[in-house]
Amino acid sequence: MFFYSSGALSIVHLGLRGPSVLPMRIMLLGDTHRNEAFARKAFEHARRLDCEEIIQLGDFGFGWNWLPLTDTLAICRFSAAISLLVEEFGIAFSFIDGNHENFDRLVDHPLGVDGRREVAPGVWHMPRGYRFERDSVSFLTCGGAVSVDRLARTESVSWWAAEAVTPADVTACGSDAVDILLTHDAPITSAFFENVSTTGYGIQADVDVLRNKILLETILTVTQPTLTVHGHVHRHFVQDLGSGRRMIALAHDRAALHRAALVLDTRLDGWVEFLNKPLRTVRSAEKAQ
Numbered sequence: 637m638f639f640y641s642s643g644a645l646s647i648v649h650l651g652l653r654g655p656s657v658l659p660m661r662i663m664l665l666g667d668t669h670r671n672e673a674f675a676r677k678a679f680e681h682a683r684r685l686d687c688e689e690i691i692q693l694g695d696f697g698f699g700w701n702w703l704p705l706t707d708t709l710a711i712c713r714f715s716a717a718i719s720l721l722v723e724e725f726g727i728a729f730s731f732i733d734g735n736h737e738n739f740d741r742l743v744d745h746p747l748g749v750d751g752r753r754e755v756a757p758g759v760w761h762m763p764r765g766y767r768f769e770r771d772s773v774s775f776l777t778c779g780g781a782v783s784v785d786r787l788a789r790t791e792s793v794s795w796w797a798a799e800a801v802t803p804a805d806v807t808a809c810g811s812d813a814v815d816i817l818l819t820h821d822a823p824i825t826s827a828f829f830e831n832v833s834t835t836g837y838g839i840q841a842d843v844d845v846l847r848n849k850i851l852l853e854t855i856l857t858v859t860q861p862t863l864t865v866h867g868h869v870h871r872h873f874v875q876d877l878g879s880g881r882r883m884i885a886l887a888h889d890r891a892a893l894h895r896a897a898l899v900l901d902t903r904l905d906g907w908v909e910f911l912n913k914p915l916r917t918v919r920s921a922e923k924a925q
């Protein structure tokens with residue numbers, strides 16, 4: 637039913653749309669956990685692969701450490717670091733929320749006219765239910781997940797109630813069909829859970845986790861994405877959902893980049909191509925064409 641990526645050439649033609657209008661490469665990136673060294677490697681990876689934009693899939697690490705700007709004003713250290721990378725590399729950056737974000741401070745940043753919030757110059761948060769298009773491919777985002785170790789955390793210090801997906805979030809996602817759904821948590825049909833029956837953190841954690849995954853599954857069922865990509869489980873795998881639909885899990889900052897990052901390429905007419913392999917393989921594959 638699913639397989640772990642071998643790291644070999646992996647190109648999937650989804651046939652989402654007609655002829656390409658604008659060449660576009662987007663890198664989707666798994667949990668960054670406010671790891672600045674990993675973020676730099678991710679930007680270097682994106683530049684080598686000619687990506688114009690990075691979209692990070694939650695557990696970005698917003699608002700855990702602050703750099704004071706004035707006596708009354710501070711900026712999230714990791715967001716500031718990403719802002720500098722955006723400027724240095726000239727690559728756009730957005731993230732969806734995971735479960736490890738400071739939601740109290742995230743909502744301090746007002747939503748802009750396009751529906752995102754800018755948390756540092758060039759660093760954008762895509763809220764739950766946010767829809768956008770790139771090169772005629774439609775996207776929908778829904779962050780959020782439940783921290784299984786919530787009881788070991790302190791509210792508003794290391795845990796925020798707003799982490800969990802709510803029925804209102806599902807409503808915000810709407811019912812229009814979408815090509816690509818980006819989430820943090822894995823929907824309940826994820827193969828990751830085939831052999832996992834409990835979180836190991838008690839019945840309440842089990843129930844909360846299950847509820848979150850069912851809410852995400854509702855979005856998937858209603859919007860019928862051809863591709864769903866998520867983070868949270870810290871492992872990479874590709875799952876065939878049948879009828880040409882796929883679900884891909886991206887690994888995290890402690891994994892190799894070809895497992896934590898996925899490139900969507902809309903340059904080929906009528907296709908989206910996924911490059912998910914070490915750079916060396918990419919280069920030799922491109923030469924052979």
Ligand SMILES: [Mn+2]
Pocket residue numbers: 667695734868870888
């Ligand atoms: Mn995580």
